[in-house]
Amino acid sequence: MDTPILEVSKMTMDFGGIRALDKLDLEVYSGEIAALIGPNGAGKTTFFNCLTGIYVPTRGDIFLNPPSGGKKVDLKGLLPNKVTEHGLARTFQNIRLFPRMTVLENVMIGRHCRTKAFIVGAIFRGPATRKEEKEILDMSYAILEQVGLQKFVNEYAQNLPYGAQRRLEIARALATEPSLLLLDEPAAGMNPQETQNLDELIRDISKGGLAILLIEHDMKLVMSLSDRIYVVDYGKKIAEGKPEEIRSNADVIKAYLGE
Amino acid sequence: MFSRKELQRCLLISLWFVFLTFPIMVIKVDPFERLVYWRWENILYVAVGSFFLSLLFRMLLRKNEGGGAEALGADSLEKTPIVTRILETPKYRNTLMLTVLTAALVFPHIFSTYQTNIMITALMYVVLGLGLNIVVGLAGLLDLGFVAFYAVGAYSYALLHLHFDIGFWIALPIGGFLAAMFGIVLGFPVLRLRGDYLAIVTLGFGEIIRLVLENWGDFSQGPSGISSIARPGFFGIELSLNSAIIYTYYLMIIAIIITIFVVNRLQDSRLGRAWIALREDEIACQAMGIDKRKTKLVAFSLGAFWAGIVGVVFAAKTTFINPASFTFLESAIILSIVVLGGMGSIVGVIVGAFILILLPEYLRALSEYRMLAFGAVLVMMMVFRPQGMIAAIRKTYTFKKDDQE
DSSP, X not given: OOOOSEEEEEEEEEETTEEEEEEEEEEEOTTOXXXXXXXXXXXXXXXXXHHTTSSOOSEEEEEEOOTXXXXXXXXXXXXXXXXXXXXXXXXXXXXXXXXXSBHHXXXXXXXXXXXXXXXXXXXXXXXXXXXXHHHHHHHHHHHHHHHTOXXXXXXXXXXXXXXXXXXXXXXXXXXXXXXXXXXXXXXXXXXXXXXXXXXXXXXXXXXXXXXXXXXXXXXHHHHHXXXXXEEEETTEEEEEEOHHHHHTOHHXXXXXXXX | OOOHHHHHHHHHHHHHHHHHHHHHHTEEEETTTTEEEEOTHHHHHHHHHHHHHHHHHHHHHHHHHHHHHHHHHSOXXXXXXXXXXXHHSHHHHHHHHHHHHHHHHHHHHHSOHHHHHHHHHHHHHHHXXXXXXXXXXXXXXXXXXXXXXXXXXHHHHHHHHHHHOOOHHHHHHHHHHHHHHHHHHHHTTTTTOOHHHHHHHHHHHHHHHHHHHHHOHHHHOGGGOBOOOOOOOBTTBOOOHHHHHHHHHHHHHHHHHHHXXXXXXXXXXXXXXXXXXXXXXXXXXXXXXXXXXXXXXHHHHHHHHHHHHHHHHHHHHHSOBOGGGGOHHHHHHHHHHHHHHXXXXXXXXXXXXXXXXXXXXXXXXXXXXXXXXXXXXXXXHHHHOTTOSSOOOOOOOOOHHXXXX
């Protein structure tokens, strides 16, 4: 088996006396869609926040192996923007777009960490800056086409319908050119039709070779998309395996339905 | 048109006003004649006046709320207000800009020196407003101590002139640069703060600078200030007072054109987008790979730079400065310019600066009531147009691919 893109070992996160994550191990391999599921309050979003540098885990290690074959990167303790620069992009459970920026600009923000123009470039707009700006525009538009939002280009993000806002979050994350995409409940609040479209979109993104780690409550979506599933409860990993194994796992059923 | 309940409320309000204003409006004491006059007729005026004013307020409020609901459903970019539409159409915009520029150029030759002087002050506040607009309007960092940077600019010229006899043109970039440095100095401790906490720290910073200038006599000559600062030099030629003022006026016009150009370019650049993202959502902004610290520090220092430039011009214009010119009230006025005009909108800030600086000047006819009227205008503005007079709109892009669909 090849080396995983993301290696998390023994991650523990304490908030005062509460242990939100307890020695969690997790790997994501190149090109796969992995899912992280568990009852409400199991620590899934805390796990994402630890990965992306919003929290610093109490103990444990996070390593990223860039698929391009570069050196192993230790992500623990890095600032969120550094984590994104190293190729880990995320979406948020409660949509966090930039509401008073246009849809296109939201995606253009994603290109920030891959571009350089600064004060001087902004004021004098030399050839290098203009070229860079054009690349940002073209790439952002291409991503909007990929997620099917091209007709909203100049609309303010706050005016988009709910489902489109979720897609825009994904587009914005894609613009950072991640090697691993973290999706935090992308289908929350969507109707069956929107969920179906999302399923197709995620498959489409994954086809390009991008690894995806997904937190989701919609079991139909999780079972249809995932190659592997991790189940957590009270911050502990209780099961790991292929969808059909998880479906029949006694511990998982107990965690979700009680005894 | 009005329900009984609404009328009752208005009646209650007018009764309350009668009660409140009773001591000043009705009782009049003549201490020399030892007489007390009871001006009962004033009760009637207050009661009727406040009743109809509260009715009017209610009507406007209702209309405003109705309009708000309408605007929410509309396609925001399609249905923009007329001012923004004019600004977005190149033909109208160019005509407008040309008219404004011509008016600005001939202004000092038509109006008196007094008027020109007032106009210079207004122009200075335009640049100050545009500077603060970077910090508050674009980056969303509420800065209540902006006047500190203005003071740094003014004092750097005054002191350099006093001790080293350095001229205006050399002091100008130094003043701007020093203010920018102070912007970074302020920026470091407040990197983790936002909202009200940030506002309080910046407020403290502004006061610290003023208090230092006031009390460190050996350095700044304390409250007595620094006098006989040289006016801007004009190729070594001595100018009469009158032409010196006109010269300063044109300098400010050039400064404004440069400021508008720079701020306009900044706000649609990679850096400008990062500022707005920071304003909109700090956590998402970081998660999208934007270095929060760097972005904030650059916003603080670039905003402060303009304040420093204007500070140097201020010292040169008045030829005398003391710490009393740099009180918290100044910061509050500059902030009001940005908020009233429209946060993040260049045209808004310009209009805001003119209204806030020129209105009190031309309301002098109302003598002591002018500040009252001024306050009322501010309150009304914020109730009925919280987004500012001219709301900021973001740049739109067109793609060739759009046409083929």
